[in-house]
């Protein structure tokens with residue numbers, strides 16, 4: 146693995162922490178430096194012999210913990226329910242507790258993305274959590290990048306993805322990606338991440354399309370209507386294990402789950418997906434997958 150300085154970061158003051166499954170590098174970002182980065186430091190350009198690199202993509206960095214926290218405060222949204230209460234082991238337990246129908250739904254989502262990533266050299270997952278999806282997508286010839294706003298999730302992903310040297314993890318907000326345009330053949334955001342992020346969804350799509358290459362794809366998933374009872378059943382199980390609060394039955398209906406401690410999980414309908422993606426890419430479509438997800442696909 147070699148680390149060399151690259152050209153300027155697209156947003157040099159955006160700070161992020163690169164969490165590698167081998168080690169963590171941190172350095173002050175020097176966008177115009179031509180010097181090779183010493184081992185143990187974060188590079189603005191990453192290349193690895195025999196593996197597709199990120200080109201001039203900035204792997205962003207920080208001077209130290211204080212600077213990191215300051216930058217994170219400025220750039221990363223306020224702690225969400227996911228980062229506060231549903232990260233790392235607790236997030237994993239949610240998935241481990243999934244009944245058979247939910248496991249089939251989760252497997253079908255990954256299979257769908259895997260098929261579409263077959264020819265991709267660079268794949269980006271938005272909101273990668275502890276690496277559940279990245280692990281399944283991992284292939285030797287593909288460079289996978291996972292970004293998430295939860296440091297706890299990324300820290301857990303380091304261990305969970307141990308041995309997968311083709312996967313890079315970054316602390317980054319999906320609506321403020323620190324990559325140049327036209328980098329990835331596939332950008333994906335599964336498991337209803339679009340709703341879980343609680344961000345401006347138009348902005349989220351625009352950013353995803355921006356970093357995708359011409360000819361590449363952007364995939365977002367949400368829940369299919371017909372999966373509602375299974376989804377609710379799964380959330381009730383999570384609630385009974387104390388992972389989320391008590392379900393607020395009076396406010397839970399029609400694709401929206403609300404708990405009494407402030408958690409709200411919504412969905413994105415086909416119509417909404419078409420509305421959000423209007424004018425983006427060369428074509429776009431929405432389809433139901435396995436009777437459990439809807440996938441919105443944009444060809445860039």
Ligand SMILES: C[S@@+](CC[C@H](N)C(=O)[O-])C[C@H]1O[C@@H](n2cnc3c(N)ncnc32)[C@H](O)[C@@H]1O
Pocket residue numbers: 222225227228271272273274275276277278292293294295298317318319320335336337338341342343344
């Ligand atoms: C429902 S979990 C899904 C995790 C992973 N995609 C999976 O399917 O296993 C949603 C993830 O999105 C992350 N997240 C929330 N807001 C985000 C944002 N603005 N940008 C990137 N990730 C975010 C959370 O920290 C959490 O890991």
